[in-house]
Amino acid sequence: MSKYQIKLSEMKINYNNRIFKPVSSSANGEVTNETHFLYKQTKNIITATYKGGLIEIGQLLGKVDECGNIEMCYHQINNKGELMTGKCSSRPEILENGKLRLLETWEWTSGDYSRGTSILEEC
Numbered sequence: 001m002s003k004y005q006i007k008l009s010e011m012k013i014n015y016n017n018r019i020f021k022p023v024s025s026s027a028n029g030e031v032t033n034e035t036h037f038l039y040k041q042t043k044n045i046i047t048a049t050y051k052g053g054l055i056e057i058g059q060l061l062g063k064v065d066e067c068g069n070i071e072m073c074y075h076q077i078n079n080k081g082e083l084m085t086g087k088c089s090s091r092p093e094i095l096e097n098g099k100l101r102l103l104e105t106w107e108w109t110s111g112d113y114s115r116g117t118s119i120l121e122e123c
Contacts, residue, residue, distance in 0.1 A: 013068035013092055013100065015039040015046055019123045020102060026116025029106070030054045030078050037120065046070055054079050060088070068092040070102075073109075085110045095121070 020037040032053030039048045041064065050058045055076050062072025070090040077083055088106035095101055099122035107115045 012066070013064070014041055015064065015068075015070075015100075016041040018100065020100075020120040021123055023119050023121050025118040028108075028112070028114045029116050029118060030076065030084065031118060036123070046072060050076070056081075062088075062090075083110070084108065090120075 016039065018039045020039065022031045022033055022035055025031050030053075031050075034053035035050055035055055036052050037048045037050040037060075039046060041047075044064050046060070046062045046064050048060045050060070055078055058074060058076030060072045060074040062070045064070050069092070070088075072090065073085070073087050075083065075085045086106055086108045088104050090102045090104045093101040093103065101122070102118075102120040104118040104120065105115070106118065107113070
């Protein structure tokens with residue numbers, strides 16, 4: 001390996017200005033393939049705004065660790081006008097094309113308090 005090559009396992013993930021959209025989600029979730037997330041990162045703090053599909057507007061706030069895993073809370077207003085809240089753990093994978101996939105496990109902290117999973121991929 002040349003001194004200019006970096007193993008994927010040694011890469012630090014920076015989420016700043018990355019856009020993601022869901023490719024799958026549990027039936028009890030509100031994200032659809034029309035929902036788009038714009039991530040921002042400063043140091044180990046993650047924020048994102050998102051909208052589309054069943055969601056009028058949403059925001060998330062979280063912390064990212066040295067492996068790119070994210071622990072976050074989110075709130076959103078859906079197209080019924082309901083304010084919904086939740087928490088989520090997200091684990092990244094690097095795809096062959098160099099883009100990111102996020103494997104998410106989440107839980108509503110409002111509504112029916114159910115749990116689910118989602119997969120987001122970088123656009």
